[in-house]
Amino acid sequence: MKKETIIIEPFTRIEGHLRVEIGLKKAQVSSARLSGMMWRGLELILKGKTPKEATTIVQRICGVCPVAHAIASSRAVESAYGWAIPPLAQKVRNILTAVSTIHDHLVHFYFMSLPDWINPKEIKKANLEKALYLGLDFYNTSKENLSEELKNYMHYFDKLERTPFFRGPHKEHPALKASPEEGLLLVCHSLKALQVQRLVNKLINIFGGSSPHVLSITPGGVKIKFEGRGVSFLDQEMFSLAEHLLKEVEFYLLDYYLKDALFLGRIYPEWFHIGSGPKNYPLFPEFPKASLLDTEILPGGIILEDKVIKIITGVDYSLQTDLWEDISHSWFADTNDARDPTPCGEVLPPSFAGERYNYVLAPRYSH
Amino acid sequence: MFETGYQAESILLQAFSGNLEDFLLLVEGAIPYRDREAYLKFLGMPLLDFLLKISEKAELVIAYGNCATQGGIPASSPNPTCAIGLPTLLGPKRVISIYGCPGKSKTLVTLLAYYIPFEKLPPMDKGGRPII
Numbered sequence: 042m043k044k045e046t047i048i049i050e051p052f053t054r055i056e057g058h059l060r061v062e063i064g065l066k067k068a069q070v071s072s073a074r075l076s077g078m079m080w081r082g083l084e085l086i087l088k089g090k091t092p093k094e095a096t097t098i099v100q101r102i103c104g105v106c107p108v109a110h111a112i113a114s115s116r117a118v119e120s121a122y123g124w125a126i127p128p129l130a131q132k133v134r135n136i137l138t139a140v141s142t143i144h145d146h147l148v149h150f151y152f153m154s155l156p157d158w159i160n161p162k163e164i165k166k167a168n169l170e171k172a173l174y175l176g177l178d179f180y181n182t183s184k185e186n187l188s189e190e191l192k193n194y195m196h197y198f199d200k201l202e203r204t205p206f207f208r209g210p211h212k213e214h215p216a217l218k219a220s221p222e223e224g225l226l227l228v229c230h231s232l233k234a235l236q237v238q239r240l241v242n243k244l245i246n247i248f249g250g251s252s253p254h255v256l257s258i259t260p261g262g263v264k265i266k267f268e269g270r271g272v273s274f275l276d277q278e279m280f281s282l283a284e285h286l287l288k289e290v291e292f293y294l295l296d297y298y299l300k301d302a303l304f305l306g307r308i309y310p311e312w313f314h315i316g317s318g319p320k321n322y323p324l325f326p327e328f329p330k331a332s333l334l335d336t337e338i339l340p341g342g343i344i345l346e347d348k349v350i351k352i353i354t355g356v357d358y359s360l361q362t363d364l365w366e367d368i369s370h371s372w373f374a375d376t377n378d379a380r381d382p383t384p385c386g387e388v389l390p391p392s393f394a395g396e397r398y399n400y401v402l403a404p405r406y407s408h
Numbered sequence: 409m410f411e412t413g414y415q416a417e418s419i420l421l422q423a424f425s426g427n428l429e430d431f432l433l434l435v436e437g438a439i440p441y442r443d444r445e446a447y448l449k450f451l452g453m454p455l456l457d458f459l460l461k462i463s464e465k466a467e468l469v470i471a472y473g474n475c476a477t478q479g480g481i482p483a484s485s486p487n488p489t490c491a492i493g494l495p496t497l498l499g500p501k502r503v504i505s506i507y508g509c510p511g512k513s514k515t516l517v518t519l520l521a522y523y524i525p526f527e528k529l530p531p532m533d534k535g536g537r538p539i540i
Contacts, residue, residue, distance in 0.1 A: 049413035050451060051420075058448065080447045081438075082488030086481070101481040104510060157412075253510060391446060 054153040056105045062398075077401035080372070084388045092118045093260060100254045105148070108141040108249070111258040116333070118260035120356075128331040130262035135328050137248050137255065143290065144241040147298065151231040158305055159224035160217055165198065167221035176226050179304055181296050194229040219308050227305065230297050237293045240286050247275070247283050320347040323364060323404060326354055343406055350408070366402035417451060424458075426465050432520075433466035435459065435494050436511075438475040438482045442490035456497070463498055468523065470504045471495060473511035480509065495536060504529070505536045515540060 050060040058079045064072035087098060095114040100107040112134055119126060169191060176187050219227070242252045249255030250264070257263045267275055306313075326341040334355045343351040353360070366381040373389040376382065381402050382389065391400075411419060422428040440447035445454040463469050471494040474480040483491040495503045506515050518540045522530045531539045
């Protein structure tokens with residue numbers, strides 16, 4: 042039997058180092074291995090430091106999602122000490138979480154995944170009339186606006202031709218179905234998204250003090266002055282600036298981002314059914330009003346094999362034992378238990394014995 | 409780099425074998441020094457060897473951000489992977505260091521805007537930092 046493997050490495054449009062190994066048997070995928078190829082030992086670095094430092098250190102895990110790490114580490118310290126944070130601090134954290142989610146989605150859609158769905162080299166061949174007709178049919182815009190927008194960006198393309206986005210060695214492939222006109226519309230909007238993600242970053246700056254690694258989140262609350270004068274404080278002026286920015290971002294999200302996602306979905310409907318995994322997801326509750334024990338929280342839950350088997354609202358201590366991480370295929374020292382012992386305070390050193398291929402741990406749910 | 413997988417690999421290998429002319433090497437992140445191969449493999453070889461070889465061919469080598477210049481957070485005690493910055497590996501004269509966490513983007517853009525038209529480096533201080 043003919044056996045082949047496809048290896049995809051390096052991944053350039055993600056944070057970190059990933060390697061994908063796909064085994065083929067008779068042109069069918071028979072195995073797939075995702076390997077995280079990097080270990081920094083942040084657990085070992087955190088040991089022995091003061092708890093306050095955790096938010097600073099842990100945020101350096103990732104430059105795309107530092108806010109999530111900051112909030113998680115602050116919550117860990119707070120729950121260890123039994124602290125409750127002030128309701129106003131919780132609101133600032135909620136704003137930061139929401140805004141960084143917006144940033145994440147924008148960047149992911151337009152810059153990390155969109156380049157795989159269109160062929161930028163073809164865009165120059167696009168027929169402006171046809172693109173205009175297509176755009177008016179789908180987007181919420183007037184003819185004058187759209188034709189001016191397209192002309193403006195077409196003017197840019199001449200200059201942008203040497204940038205990686207346009208000179209990339211994209212291959213002709215029958216699965217790459219998007220026409221030059223469709224590609225043109227999407228690329229125009231992705232250039233616009235570049236400007237909008239700056240506004241979102243500005244919002245993170247206002248509430249977080251800096252971006253991407255925020256300074257304001259700290260165990261026990263947030264480091265922000267709401268009145269008086271100082272180096273960093275939030276006053277009426279800042280709030281109205283934030284409101285203004287948020288309105289602009291909202292306009293873009295509803296009129297462009299959402300429509301673009303639908304537009305792309307209409308071009309590639311068959312991909313809703315290709316390549317789905319085991320359909321297991323843990324989702325965690327977020328956006329509490331005052332404390333983590335709120336009932337008016339956006340609920341989370343556990344989905345196993347496409348079925349919702351548990352709804353989580355607020356703090357759920359049963360997850361401490363039910364949700365765990367499997368290390369049996371990861372490059373860590375062998376133990377009798379497949380569970381990662383880090384949450385219990387023991388950090389395993391890396392080791393390379395046995396049939397292992399990965400530094401990343403696999404989340405598991407048992408009940 | 410927008411290319412992924414074999415397309416990115418082919419560009420890197422071109423640079424690696426000296427077939428790619430005029431390229432700048434911009435390094436982000438600390439380099440694990442202990443156990444060579446263990447903590448970061450890249451294209452089937454230790455990152456350390458890859459960097460040592462590819463930096464010979466590069467026109468400019470820029471270390472961007474605190475991790476690439478000094479080791480940063482991964483190098484803080486007890487430094488489990490023995491992480492080092494690029495100037496430690498290649499010598500401070502070969503590397504242009506841009507500090508900050510995240511790296512100062514204005515310095516990088518100004519450096520490139522100076523280097524590309526004038527084809528020479530701006531004045532540097534003793535630590536290999538551009539004075540701009």
